[in-house]
Amino acid sequence: MSTIKKVAEEAKVSVATVSRVLNSTGYVNEETRKKVLKVIEELDYKPNSVARSLFKKQSMTIALIVPNITNPFFPEVARAIEDVLSSKDYTLILCNSDDNSEKEKKYFEVMKQKYVDGVIVVTSTLTPQYIEEKGIPIVAVDRFIDPAIPCVSVNNIEGAKRAVQYLKSTGCKKIAHIRGPKNITSAEDRYLGYLNEVESESWFETDYVRCGNFNIEQTTEETRKLLNEYPDIDGIFAGNDLMAVGVIKAAMQLGKRIPEELSVIGFDGISLCKMTNPEITTIAQPIYEIGSVAAHTLLDLIEGRVIEKKHHQLEVAINKGQSTKT
Amino acid sequence: MSTIKKVAEEAKVSVATVSRVLNSTGYVNEETRKKVLKVIEELDYKPNSVARSLFKKQSMTIALIVPNITNPFFPEVARAIEDVLSSKDYTLILCNSDDNSEKEKKYFEVMKQKYVDGVIVVTSTLTPQYIEEKGIPIVAVDRFIDPAIPCVSVNNIEGAKRAVQYLKSTGCKKIAHIRGPKNITSAEDRYLGYLNEVESESWFETDYVRCGNFNIEQTTEETRKLLNEYPDIDGIFAGNDLMAVGVIKAAMQLGKRIPEELSVIGFDGISLCKMTNPEITTIAQPIYEIGSVAAHTLLDLIEGRVIEKKHHQLEVAINKGQSTKT
């Protein structure tokens, strides 16, 4: 592998000059510039990013910390982020935290040692103090951390309201909610949105809310119990699409027809919704856009541009499938 | 951020000594060792990986190049890889190639400049010459590249045979195949396995093979055509699970009952299979294990261990769902 020094020798100039043409900084005579370029070409010289990083204290890489890339929501976010990063010559490091605070911190440590320029994170355990202390530019995705930290998400409360409203509009009379984990802001907000729509209804019971923890099996189990206790529930708003699958499974086990006897609506809009049968009606987030906006925001932060808007709340849309009545 | 120099000053020793205790290399008096450790603790000193990389010409990071992380097969592979890497203090860089040779090459270039220690790749365009030339340790996953390059996959031919045999064993009399893209070795092998099982059958027609390109919509379209032309086909082996979804969609559109009128079997064993209705019967690859073995193999390669086995062919298993008869 050729180095800047070899190029300099070959071109009979100093390394400083080569560096100048490489980075288009400072003045350099057009003739010498051409000569240097020619030698670079001939030697197929590629600057060493590590050496550059050491000097500049930046690495042109950013890290994405998600709970688990295996959860179908995240690959799409990751893809979007990687797309914008690679178009700007940045590189993406992928980390799975399992929502474990220790792991998240360990990743942060490592990233700092590697001069990683910034991180995009989906977390519910990291505190603003810790983040502040690390001093790495950061943007949160999906889950809110702190007013001081840029965040891109959707309006989960509004989305949840729309879900319930839609269920009502298609004739559901008793609507339950299988919610995501406590302490996850997005799950909490969806629950709040649901509550807001139903608490003043005469039919509402607090017992209509069950926790499915974003997990199919548990959701199936909880739903079965729920439906056995309250056979007249005719609509369920699941806290995400995976849980909607769980709800549907439970309904099938109980022999309830969907959507005739039970309507189901999810949240997220992962591509899975279109693969099931019935296709799942869902409050779709613009997942790709979320990733894309997060990446751009982080780059703004890193490259010192003024960040006009700290909190992006993107619009949800309703994707109608066959798990709800028309 | 404190540096090794500050630690040395504070501990009143040379940087060499600090480096020694850091890396446990060479002799260092127990007393001084303790003193140094204490200072490191006090200053919360963390060695700078970039500086170390520059010297050692290695970065403790490896890259994973997949066509598209959005394809549900890959997140699981990525997760497995990241799990073993992080346990060995390596970091994972994620790249999406879209099966585009130019992008793959660009990534390779960048990785080389970053002193990335190795790459795990899913490719059908990279040539052994190119890889050789780059001189980066590499292991292929899912798709075979060259006998000289370590590869971890399953025996696709055998798996495909088993799929067809299973269909036969459940009573299917005319079995078609919706195959994946030409030039992708795994798709090719599955096709070969299918062919091997059916070509001597009296009912077999070459026209029973259609190309679905690993894509749901196209598969649905092709299947619909196929089933219209040959209404008596009663079994379809889809080249992967996503295409199995496409087949099922087509069957539903045509009002064919699954599995009574048409049995469907997929390949891969992604978790999606358990989320659809009917659940998809599939030839399941040990996806997590594939990623895990690939990561270990790459680390062996990187760390100079003898690699006992270049080509790992892991075992498939049949996952029975309700898309086939019992």
Added chain:
DNA sequence: CTGAAAGCGCTAACAC
């Protein structure tokens, strides 16, 4: 416009 030289933070000879 160009070159010399001082680092960025760390490791590994090589002395002592």
Added chain:
DNA sequence: GTGTTAGCGCTTTCAG
């Protein structure tokens, strides 16, 4: 056992 020093490959003052 421990310190000195020469780099790893690049960027950026600072002279000239």
